[in-house]
Amino acid sequence: MEKMIDLNGKSYSVVPEVGTIQQLLEHLGLGDRILIVEKNKEILQKDYYDAPIMDRDQIEIIHFVGGG
Amino acid sequence: MSSKYSRQELFAPIGLVGQQRIREAKVFVLGAGALGSSGAEMLVRAGVGELTIVDRDILEWTNLHRQQLYTEQDVINQLPKAIAAESRLRAINSDVKVRGIVADVTPENVLELFEGHQFILDGTDNIETRLLANDAALQLGIPFFMGACVGSYGLTFPIGVKEGSPCLHCLLEALPPQSLTCDTVGVISPIVVTTAARQTAELLKCITGATMEPRLESVDLWTGERAAMNVQSMKKPGCPSCSDTPVYPYLSANEVMRTAVLCGRDTVQLTWPKNRQVELIPFAESIRDIVSNLKQNPYLVSCEYNDHRLVLFRDGRMLVHGTKDITAARKIVAGLLG
């Protein structure tokens, strides 16, 4: 079943093979980035990236970049 | 008499009192590239008392599409950015005491450079210098307004604006061995201006005494994605940079990249700190599309980039051939690794 979440302020349909935050990060090509994840307004510590993604979760991801 | 700043004073959160505070503010702009240009111009127009802008680079044609203080003539004249910025900023607002300094900001000079300023705007282009600035700003108790951008994506974070708030080191649990840079994935000027505007707004708020929060914000102007988080809970009690007993690791030279000109070889050697070892295979993958003649073996990766041959060794040394100029070599490497 397809889940719809709110990702960085936009609705986003999660493909079935993505079940956890970590899998979502990898799916988005952010797996090896330094980043901060917020799930339903709570900052998620790294140890909890195996948390399952639920339908209608609100997820925000900010990754660090070098430029400027 | 209608003041130069009347429309800013009419803005109620600033008012006459806020404008007076802006007038008295001494601001340091770290870097005169894209973010530094844009932020410095806004601060000078706003009428800050003093503005110091520091940069190590010479202007290049590739800068002009996003570095708003500069003209074609500045590039033709091969001006250092700090010098071209100084003259443009003085022309914009003669009320402001503007000083441009041509220098590479290092652990050795950063405290001296920052001292005497009350606010620091981040206009640097790499995370290493940001962490150095984070340590120096914390040691001196000066708020530091971080900003970074590549592509159409930018992020901002104010440091030292609220008692007990996290610092950049708290947020970056580990240093990224490499990060996206404008030299690898490009950048568009709208994200520069957006990012600089957010940094500058936070800085002006802080000058005028507004209530500040440690908010990390990001936006991608191309995709429309955005995020904002209050990161207060990320404060690390044992953070080496902002705990009660800080050691400011990035201010001690062995935590940052060391450099040396190799005698008689027209080569600069850069040595990475132990906490930021570069992995050869991911490094080779990340630069595959932007360098030429890429070769790798278990001991090193070599390639050609911007007319220089680069060799990265497994022990964390990189050689930049074809230059004796440490600043130029650091710049080439910062372009690849961020």
Ligand SMILES: [Zn+2]
């Ligand atoms: Zn900290």
